[in-house]
Amino acid sequence: MKPKQPVLRHNGPLFVNIRHVLVGEGAIAHSGIKRGFVRKSATVSNIDSYFSKNNLNLFDKSGITNSEGAEPAEKPIRSSNPTILERIRKFCSDSSLHVVKYIPDRDRHTIERLFWSFIFTLSVCVSVVPIQQAWSRYRDDSLSVVMQQSEYPVWSIPFPEVVICNEAPVRADVTKNMKNDAETFKNFSLFCTKYPPPEGSSFMKEGDIIDFVKKFLIPLNEFAINGFAFSQTDKMETVNISTKRLTPRFSNFGLCYSFNALPHGQFFKDESSLVFEDREDATKHYWGLDSGYTNSWFDEMPVPKRALGSGYKYSYGILLKRKKNLAFPNCAHPNAGFKIAVKNPADAFSKEDDFMRVAMGRGTNFLITPKLVTTDNAVRSSMDPTVRECYFQDETSLFHYKHYTRKNCQSECLSNLTMTACNCVEFYMPRKLKLKDIKYNLNIFYRDERY
Template sequence: MQHEGLNQKTNYWTTENSQDPAPWYVWDHKRTISRSKSEVGSWSTYLRFFERPHHTHQDVISGCDSRGVRKDLREYLLTSTLHGLRYVGEKKLTWFERFFWLGAFSCSIVCAGFFILNVYDKWRSSPMIVSINPENMALQNLPFPAITVCNVNQAKKSVAERYKKDGNPVNKKLLESLCTSQDDTEIFVSDVAQSADWDYFRSFLINVTQPCSEMLAMCIWDSGEMSCQDLFNAQLTDEGLCCTFNVVHRNKLFRNPKDLNDMNFTFPLPSVDWTPEGGYPADAPYNGFPWRPRGIGTDHGLTLVLDANVAEYYCASTKSPSFKILLHNPTETPNIANLGDIYGPGIEARIAIQPRIMDAAPSLQGIDVKKRVCLFSSEKALVFYRTYTLKNCEMECEARNMLTLCKCVLYYMPKNKTTRVCGKADANCYSNISFIRRGRQMSCEECLPACTEISYYERMSSARLSKAMVEQYAKRLSGNKTAEYVTNNMLIIHFFFEDLTFTRYTKGEIFGLTEFLSNTGGLLGLCMGFSMMSLVELIYYVTLRALCQTRRRPKRHFTQ
């Protein structure tokens, strides 16, 4: 017995205090250990779990996770800032009431989505709007328009009669082609047409047309009389040989001016690289070409005295002796035959220049070209012209079509030294140019308006020349002009600005990203009380809270 007690005493750990709890482990499995009711209950639960073989480790974990997810979902519904969700998670409400509020919340989502889709469709289909810019353009930042003047007389009578009397067959046929409505195919035969190439026709055109020195009798700029040769340059247009004022230098107008097969231009003052989109450079001299207006009124504009020389009229492109005048952008080649205005002699006319300024916000570049329907200069490079405008693009497109069909271009179209200019031998092809122009809409779809454009319009007023005015100019003009000659041949015309500032029309986004988000947030807030914090709240419950709850739950290891 003593040995048995000793064995019992040494086979398990005890404390000296008799009130201490029973030992936590017994070597002698026959000895009964007393436990508390809580310990007995927990252990019995643990044993019952293993006594039920249909429960596995995955069942316990999934059960705990599903209960945790339902708890988190209910807590989110009760505390969410979205309108109506707390009624869905409220236990005190019946299932019918919960479904009612769930249906109401779903309907609000559908309504918000419908209106947001409408806003998005409007944003994508018509994202651009043209508005009046509150900041007007100052007069000194705007160039004086380029002015092209043509005498509608196609040939001087004295030269034409000399050609008809003593000219060779080529000159006679060229003169006939200028003064008749017949197609060149009906005038030129093969042997004569081969001799009438471009070089020959250009010399003929210069000789038979009234030169600028005869047409421009007097030029007054900013109340100071100047040499017309310093202000105007001869230019070949679709109306023939004309005179142009205030165009940009050919080095700034064309990409490769040395390769062009055209007439020479002279500029008495330094040239400026002005463009409608970039304006005048910061270091541009104030007197550089293209010239800027010096003020408002006729005293600070351009005054011209034009001589029609009616006695030399042989054939004209209009029904009466007159001039064709066109105001255009300094970076464009004029299309004066169809767009020029007609002014007859014997009158004094005042042309109030009214610019139309269209610019674009830089943010517009983010919108698709097909939707904004305009091009920035950096988005499309022309072959000949340095500055992109709609008319320059159309001129190049017409020349490209002509070159494709006829292997040549007309004399007034952009060309280089290697491009063949159409002669009369190509009349069978280029006589169909009207068809090419009608088809330009089909073949020149890439020519869109420039996003930044400046065009000029005129408001004209005129009156017959008074006797005193006629006598005054008869004395001032060279060549001993009589009062009768001034009345029958002279046109006095003034070009000027009326205002110091001009309204600008700006193309901009009707809906930017900020406006779209504002409209979307307003609709979501109206329908369901949604805000940015509601989104943060949802993300928190889905990600951060679920992760924290998972890490907070105790890890349990079970055996299969």
């Protein structure tokens, strides 16, 4: 229907004009116009006032009818404080995820809503599992080891310590006149596995062990002839074995000798180990695990020594021998030779796996490839030791050793457990000559077990 031109008057033509304009919008709108203005004068001011009061609603509730003439059902009034369930439904309906929209939709079938709920739960689980795995890898392995092909001068690291142990240490000539008593068998049980200690025997004292070693064990000059080693002048030189080149150290094999070892005072704390002979030189410059060498390469040779290059020219060699009928046969097997260990000068040695057997009548060469592992300073400053599960030298210390390393920690833990179990230790184990509080040793064990 074509609308007429509006006429601004205070009578019906204005009402008729508006009615004709809204007829095309539908019958309900037409009915609303009729009920709303039938009893009022159709002025412009009245119409504007009516629209503003009813929020642009052209009809009131009492005038709304459907096509059948019945009034529609009254809509529920929304509460100003919605419940949690209503908030969840509102969130799901406004979500950008299609699956989430379908779950609270009441117009969909229950089976369909359950299906979309299962799909949503499955998607969350598939996403959470790799996230949890990534977090576990970061928590357990938060530090990454990067192998960089960087070259360092060989004199920036120490030459390895070479430990020499005789598999037939007991002399045969002194055993001919020894007494066949429990005390002698007790002493031999320390170095010969064929002689277990008799039951009920007392423990050996520190001084008795030293006297027994000097009397019954083969001295160094009896099985080591001579050797060669690098010198500060970059030349090979013949080494007199009887000099202070080799340091005596006790181990589970008895008395061993070490080349390029740290002095006793730089390796142990106070009197934590049995000392056979102290050869420490207070004028030497020493090396540290974290600090390294503090002096330049052309200064006085520090302790431990370092080579100025690689190859045979900067190696260490020694000639070993064993005279017939010199070793006590009941204390070693017929093919007994020597055991050699090559290790870090700051590490303890007490396990048989660290040694390699050298047979008699042949030459044996050891090729050593050094590996230098460094840690970024950010790890030291930003990460707590409990997170990285390791300690630096300045963060903790051991009770017997001056250098905190894995092998030193294991050796000290074994000594503490042995002391706790039987109130005694092996003669080569670290311990205090004057017993300290056993509880303190246990605390060290549980603290250092994480290393």
